[in-house]
Amino acid sequence: MQEYEVEVSDFGQTHAILTKLGFALSLRFEKYRETFTYQGAEIVLDEVPFGTFMEIEGPQEAIRAMVTALGLDFDARLVSSYVDIFDTVCTTYKLPATDITFEAFRSLAIDLRACQLR
Amino acid sequence: MREGYETRIAATPGKGAARLLICVTVKELLRDLLFREAGQAYFKRLAVPRQRRWLSAWRTLSTYQAEKQLLPVGGRDTNRLIQQFFTTYACLRAEFHDGGMPVTAIRVLRLHCPALNAALERIHCLECAAAAQDVYHVLLLGGPRLRRQCSSPLLPSRFLKGLDQEGNTRRPIGHDTNIGLRKNGRLRI
Numbered sequence: 001m002q003e004y005e006v007e008v009s010d011f012g013q014t015h016a017i018l019t020k021l022g023f024a025l026s027l028r029f030e031k032y033r034e035t036f037t038y039q040g041a042e043i044v045l046d047e048v049p050f051g052t053f054m055e056i057e058g059p060q061e062a063i064r065a066m067v068t069a070l071g072l073d074f075d076a077r078l079v080s081s082y083v084d085i086f087d088t089v090c091t092t093y094k095l096p097a098t099d100i101t102f103e104a105f106r107s108l109a110i111d112l113r114a115c116q117l118r
Numbered sequence: 119m120r121e122g123y124e125t126r127i128a129a130t131p132g133k134g135a136a137r138l139l140i141c142v143t144v145k146e147l148l149r150d151l152l153f154r155e156a157g158q159a160y161f162k163r164l165a166v167p168r169q170r171r172w173l174s175a176w177r178t179l180s181t182y183q184a185e186k187q188l189l190p191v192g193g194r195d196t197n198r199l200i201q202q203f204f205t206t207y208a209c210l211r212a213e214f215h216d217g218g219m220p221v222t223a224i225r226v227l228r229l230h231c232p233a234l235n236a237a238l239e240r241i242h243c244l245e246c247a248a249a250a251q252d253v254y255h256v257l258l259l260g261g262p263r264l265r266r267q268c269s270s271p272l273l274p275s276r277f278l279k280g281l282d283q284e285g286n287t288r289r290p291i292g293h294d295t296n297i298g299l300r301k302n303g304r305l306r307i
Contacts, residue, residue, distance in 0.1 A: 007191055009182065034193035045193075099251060102154070 028099035029082065041066045048082060049105035050089045051112050078117050088115050133238050133261035137230055141197050141252040147189055147226040148200070151212055151244070155223060156181045160214050166207040176211060184210070197252070204248035211245045218242045218260055227258075 010015040041058035043066065045085050054078040056063045067074045078085070092115045097104040139147065155161055164184050165176035187203050189196055203210070212219075218240030222225050227241075241260040249255040 032153070032193070034196060037194075 011110060027083065028101055030101045031082075039065065049100055049102045050086065050110045053078075053082075063110075080118060085112075085115075085117055093115075134257065134259045135238055135254060138249055139226070139230065139254050141200060141304045143218055143226055143230065144246065144254040144256070145189070145196060145200060147224060147246070147256065148210075150224045150226065152181055152185050152189060155212075155219055158219070158223075160217055161214050162220055164240040165211045165213060167209055179207075179210070181217065201248070201252075204246075204254070209245050209247040211243060213243050214241060216242075219244075221260065223256075 019078075030049060034045045036043045036045075039062065041056050041062040044055040044057065045057065046053045056066050058066070064074065067077075080088070080099065086097075089095065089110055090097055090111070093108070093110065095104075125174055126206070156164070159227075164179045164181060166179050168175055168177045179265075221238055221241055238258060238260045241258050243259040245257040247255050247257075
C-alpha cells in the first residue's frame with residue numbers, strides 16, 4: 001500500500017473537502033511523534049494512546065546497526081501496525097474504544113506485555 | 119524591576135509560581151498545551167509580546183502558527199525550533215478564561231509543581247520564556263478569578279537564580295513571590 005502525506009493548513013476545511021469527495025471517517029488516530037536522524041537511519045519516537053513506541057526506518061543494514069548501537073533485541077521487534085496493536089489491546093482489555101484517541105484511553109493503564117504483541 | 123507589572127499582579131487576588139524547566143519538559147508542556155488544552159472551552163488565546171506597544175503589550179498568535187513554529191508535524195528538530203522561537207519572541211503566553219485551566223490538566227504541571235497544586239488550582243495565565251541554554255522559565259498565574267491580568271512580558275535574565283540540578287526551582291522566584299500578599303492596603307515585600 002502506498003502512503004501519501006501532505007501537510008494541511010486548515011483541519012476543518014480539509015475534513016469538509018474529503019467529506020464532499022465522498023470519503024467517510026473510519027478511524028481517528030492521535031499520536032505525538034518526534035523524529036531523529038542518525039547515521040542514515042530515521043528514529044521515530046511515537047506516543048500513542050496505548051503506549052510509547054520507537055520506529056527505526058532506513059536501509060536494512062542501517063536499521064540493524066542502529067538496533068545494535070541502542071542495545072536492543074532485533075528478534076523482539078514488533079511488525080504489527082498500530083491499528084493491529086490497537087485491535088489486540090482492545091481485545092485483551094475488552095475495551096469498547098473505536099478510535100485511537102488519548103481521550104478514549106484516559107485513566108487506563110495498559111500493559112502491552114499482557115497483550116502478546118508480535 | 120519593571121514597574122507596573124509587579125504592582126498590577128500584586129493588586130489582584132490571584133497567586134503565582136515560577137519554575138525553571140529543561141527543554142524536554144517544556145516540549146511536553148507545549149505539546150499538551152497546543153494539542154489538547156488549546157481545544158478546551160477555557161482556553162482563551164496564545165500571545166507573544168508586541169514590539170510596538172501603543173496598541174497593547176501582547177498580540178495573539180494562532181495555535182496553528184504556534185504549532186508550525188514550535189512543534190511541526192513529524193517532530194523533526196524540535197529542540198532547535200523551540201530555541202529559535204524563543205529567540206524570535208521573548209515570551210509565549212497562554213491565557214485562559216475566567217475559571218482557568220485546572221493545574222492538573224497538564225502532566226508536566228502535575229509532576230513538577232506538587233506544592234503548587236494545592237495553592238494554585240486553576241491557571242489563568244501561563245508564560246514561558248528562555249532562561250538559559252535549553253532551560254526555560256515558566257510563570258504560572260492563577261488561583262481565584264483575576265480582575266486584571268499582567269500585561270508585560272517576562273525578563274528572562276531575572277530567572278536564572280534558584281535553578282537546581284534538575285533544572286527546577288524549589289520555591290517561587292523573582293517578582294511573583296510577592297503575589298497576593300496585599301495587606302491593609304500595602305504590599306508586603
